[in-house]
Amino acid sequence: MVKNILRSRGNLSRAERSRKFWDSFMYWCFSLCGLSAIAAVCGIAAYMVLAGTPAINEIGLFHFLLGSRWEPTAPQPAFGVLPMILTSVAGTALSVLASVLVGTLTAVFLEELAPNRLRQAAQATAALMAGLPSVVYGLVGATLLVPLVGKAENALFRGSSSHIFTGGANLLSASILLTVMILPTAIQVGGISLRAVPRELREASLALGADRTETAFKVLIPAARPGIVTGAVLGTGRAMGEAMAVMMVSGNAVNFPLPFHSVRFLTTGIVTEMGYSSGLHRKALFSIGLALFVWILATDLILEALVQREGGGQSA
Amino acid sequence: MSGRLTAENFHLWYGENHALKGISLTVPEREVFALIGPSGCGKSTFLRSLNRMTDLVEGVKRKGRILLDGQDIYLPGIDVTRLRKRVGMVFQKPSPFPMSIYDNVAYGPRIHGVKARSQLDGLVEASLRAAALWGEVSDRLKKPALGLSGGQQQRLCIARALAVQPEVLLMDEPTSALDPLSTGKIEELILSLRSRYTVVIVTHNLGQAVKVSDQAAFFLDGTLVEWGPAPELFGMPKDRRTEDYITGRRSLDG
Numbered sequence A: 001m002v003k004n005i006l007r008s009r010g011n012l013s014r015a016e017r018s019r020k021f022w023d024s025f026m027y028w029c030f031s032l033c034g035l036s037a038i039a040a041v042c043g044i045a046a047y048m049v050l051a052g053t054p055a056i057n058e059i060g061l062f063h064f065l066l067g068s069r070w071e072p073t074a075p076q077p078a079f080g081v082l083p084m085i086l087t088s089v090a091g092t093a094l095s096v097l098a099s100v101l102v103g104t105l106t107a108v109f110l111e112e113l114a115p116n117r118l119r120q121a122a123q124a125t126a127a128l129m130a131g132l133p134s135v136v137y138g139l140v141g142a143t144l145l146v147p148l149v150g151k152a153e154n155a156l157f158r159g160s161s162s163h164i165f166t167g168g169a170n171l172l173s174a175s176i177l178l179t180v181m182i183l184p185t186a187i188q189v190g191g192i193s194l195r196a197v198p199r200e201l202r203e204a205s206l207a208l209g210a211d212r213t214e215t216a217f218k219v220l221i222p223a224a225r226p227g228i229v230t231g232a233v234l235g236t237g238r239a240m241g242e243a244m245a246v247m248m249v250s251g252n253a254v255n256f257p258l259p260f261h262s263v264r265f266l267t268t269g270i271v272t273e274m275g276y277s278s279g280l281h282r283k284a285l286f287s288i289g290l291a292l293f294v295w296i297l298a299t300d301l302i303l304e305a306l307v308q309r310e311g312g313g314q315s316a
Numbered sequence B: 001m002s003g004r005l006t007a008e009n010f011h012l013w014y015g016e017n018h019a020l021k022g023i024s025l026t027v028p029e030r031e032v033f034a035l036i037g038p039s040g041c042g043k044s045t046f047l048r049s050l051n052r053m054t055d056l057v058e059g060v061k062r063k064g065r066i067l068l069d070g071q072d073i074y075l076p077g078i079d080v081t082r083l084r085k086r087v088g089m090v091f092q093k094p095s096p097f098p099m100s101i102y103d104n105v106a107y108g109p110r111i112h113g114v115k116a117r118s119q120l121d122g123l124v125e126a127s128l129r130a131a132a133l134w135g136e137v138s139d140r141l142k143k144p145a146l147g148l149s150g151g152q153q154q155r156l157c158i159a160r161a162l163a164v165q166p167e168v169l170l171m172d173e174p175t176s177a178l179d180p181l182s183t184g185k186i187e188e189l190i191l192s193l194r195s196r197y198t199v200v201i202v203t204h205n206l207g208q209a210v211k212v213s214d215q216a217a218f219f220l221d222g223t224l225v226e227w228g229p230a231p232e233l234f235g236m237p238k239d240r241r242t243e244d245y246i247t248g249r250r251s252l253d254g
């Protein structure tokens, strides 16, 4: 009897020792993972700054950011990226707004009103579409969307002598395509945030005599707003970082962003010229990269701050 | 219109699960009716059948009738929205909407078409007073409701339910998430509501049932074992199973 107790005590402490070992082992594993992620981000940031600043110094920050001409191979080269910056801002803002709006409404319909079958089918489709490589979107956009937008353009500007026809490859096409690309994620995130709204809120509203639509718009969407903003952050990331599909439908000419202008985004600016650039031109492309990096970082921080504030309001 | 509820041989199935097996009882108007019984016996299901919240569950089947002032609430032509306006509900977990205190209380009236500011102001104040919360929040009606304490949130939910001027108030364990002090306040509140509303309350707290109820019903495994005036049901239950439950022989719980 006594022996048994002693032995079991011995086992216990051995088990405990092994638990302690695993605990600290896992602790170091997680720390290492976390640290290497931080190190990678810092490394990339440092490299972007190092590679991006020389050209900016040479061109001058003012001329670089606010110059409206991008003629890197002209006898008198000009390196102004303002049109590209504005294009990226306009294209991203348009497509994120449109897709969050449409995506949230779609999610409300699917979660609150649609029959089960339809919801499941739509969710599977959204998951599939979110995973499609962007080249596929680019191909579909170039063969279906661009000709359609081109027709609209022809109808709108018929007889105009000042309009430079784009054949449909313009900011409008790019924004529509980006919207479609972000939409599946917006629908998914919208659905997740709606489902995360406590059941009590939905029931409380219905029990007061509200119908499902009133409940969705007056209670569920406000309660799901932090999640919806997070979806906007994700969408912004994808929209700003997208190059391939956009290049196939935007016309790729450096112009100020108007719907029926051919335009070039910051990302496509780098991709287009990386192959043949040299010297200051090449260094300037790295500066574009730096501008993109800083801008994505800033947007993320701002949107995160928004989410934080929303979250604070929720739990307060 | 007075808020008298009658169940006639009411059955309910969740899919294959026969959750209510022929419930017949009458809730008299302007009294507090307590539903007691062990966990899973069907109290919430019965309560939610009274304002058709069970409609929201997929695969629910019913049989029998539930009458509100003599009218069958499950008849095809019935407007569920209007029914729920007449039969309000307060849930176990305080569930204020993420908006201001004022907007929480005004939510129901607005849904039902009250727009005039003065009328809304009046309803909000009257409801908060009836829920014994006015004194604590009158100076911060525009503040988020989520900033209130748990007990205050629950009284806000009661005010929100009262604001649509219901005839019946259903309460599903309204104090089980609250501390004793808040619980006491809500019990007093329930007693004060009795003069104007019919109240049906589910509670696991027998002391609470004794304190607040005029009538009581004991449920067991989907059946109604007995019901009647609360002093009789708690004082001298007719059925052995009721007695066992009340005296704490919880062998029935398993």
Ligand SMILES: Nc1ncnc2c1ncn2[C@@H]1O[C@H](COP(=O)(O)OP(=O)(O)OP(=O)(O)O)[C@@H](O)[C@H]1O
Pocket (backbone or CB within 6 Å): B014, B017, B019, B037, B038, B039, B040, B041, B042, B043, B044, B045, B046, B057
């Ligand atoms: N939404 C639902 N879907 C399927 N079955 C359900 C649902 N709600 C309740 N049930 C089942 O119906 C039966 C009665 O449940 P109910 O919630 O009415 O019990 P209760 O008396 O309120 O219990 P408790 O005291 O724990 O709240 C249980 O067997 C439960 O599993």
Ligand SMILES: [Mg+2]
Pocket (backbone or CB within 6 Å): B043, B044, B045, B172, B202
């Ligand atoms: Mg229950």
